[in-house]
Amino acid sequence: MAASYPPAPWQMHGQLWGSLFRVRPGDHPDRAPGVYGVALVDYEEPSPLTYGELLVARAVREPVRAVTITDIWVDSEASMLGGRELWAIPKGLAEFDLSTRTSGPVHHATWTVTREQRPVCSAWFADLSQAAPRLPFRGRTYAEEITAALTGSSRSLPCRGSWSFDAAGPLGWLHGKRSLASFRMRDFQMSFG
Numbered sequence: 001m002a003a004s005y006p007p008a009p010w011q012m013h014g015q016l017w018g019s020l021f022r023v024r025p026g027d028h029p030d031r032a033p034g035v036y037g038v039a040l041v042d043y044e045e046p047s048p049l050t051y052g053e054l055l056v057a058r059a060v061r062e063p064v065r066a067v068t069i070t071d072i073w074v075d076s077e078a079s080m081l082g083g084r085e086l087w088a089i090p091k092g093l094a095e096f097d098l099s100t101r102t103s104g105p106v107h108h109a110t111w112t113v114t115r116e117q118r119p120v121c122s123a124w125f126a127d128l129s130q131a132a133p134r135l136p137f138r139g140r141t142y143a144e145e146i147t148a149a150l151t152g153s154s155r156s157l158p159c160r161g162s163w164s165f166d167a168a169g170p171l172g173w174l175h176g177k178r179s180l181a182s183f184r185m186r187d188f189q190m191s192f193g
Contacts, residue, residue: 003076003077003078003080003081004078005049005078005079005081005082005085005086006048006049006082008086008087008148008192008193009149009191009192009193010047010048010049010082010191010192010193011046011047011048011189011190011191012043012047012048012152012188012189012190012191012192013043013044013045013046013047013187013188013189013190014041014042014043014044014047014188015041015042015044015109015184015185015186015187015188016039016040016041016042016154016184016185016188017039017040017109017111017123017125017127017159017161017182017183017184017185018037018038018039018040018161018182018183018184018185019037019038019039019123019161019163019179019180019181019182019183020035020036020037020038020179020180020181020182021035021036021037021038021174021177021178021179021180022034022035022036022177022180023035023036023173023177027173028173030173031070031173032058034058034059035058035059035180036056036057036058036070036174037056037057037058037067038054038055038056038163038171038174039053039054039055039057040052040053040054040096040098040111040113040123041053041054041055042098043079049076049078049079049082050076051074051075051076051079052074052075052094052096052098052113053072053073053074053075053079053096054071054072054073054074054094054096054113054120054121055069055071055072055073056069056070056071056072056171056174057069057070057141058070060142063142063145064140064142064147065140066139066140066141066142066147067139067140067141067142068141068142068143069089069090069141069143071090071170071171072089072090072091072092073091073092073093073094073113073115073120074091074092074093074094075093075094075095075096077093079091080092080093086148086193087141087143087146087148087193088143088144088145088146089141089143089148090143092115093115094113094114094115094120095113095114095115095117096111096112096113097111097112097113098110098111105128105130105131106126106127106128107126107127107128107129107130107184107186108124108125108126109124109125109127110122110123110124110125111123111124115169115170118166118168118169119166119169120165120166120169120170120171121163121164121165121166121169121171121174122163122164123161123162123163123164124161124162125159125160125161125162125182125184126159126160127157127159127160127184127186128157128159129155129156129157129159129184129185129186130155130186131157132155132156132157132186133155134153134154134155134187135153135154135155135156136151136152136153137150137151137152137153137154137156137185138150138151138152148192148193149191149192149193150190150191150192150193151190151191152188152189152190152191153188153189154185154186154187154188154189154190155185155186155187156183156184156185156186157183157184157186158181158182158183158184159182159183159184160182161179161182162179163179165177
């Protein structure tokens, strides 16, 4: 693979829709119990790379307070290589389809994600984030002893969301689970890394 990626930090812009899911002790032997965030992201111009992304993350306290990304796919080879080489984020490749529409003040988004022509998940969201004030956020990711800082701002609000995870897909451990809450981060601007 010869795709090139920009140096850190990446100055990213775009749209994010996400939900929280609980994994209880004993639910899945290969998953630590706790709350997992699942997000779909559309990175837009003027980001140095534009692409779709599906990620699953959970909070960790040791060895640092951060989120660790457990599963992640993008539709950009350059993003995949940059994520792996700069921050040890285990990005893979997938295909994304996003359609959006606005009805009055309500924004609707529908996503489907496939990997090697097999379904991973689909999701639907409705939000009023257009009316949200812009608020700052900050955090960090941690993977294989590499910490990456993220800071930025977005117009964020809770939203309605619904997910369907393919039982035989890589996120089959979330199949049938109902989200605890959903949210939208509209027009985010973020420095990552």
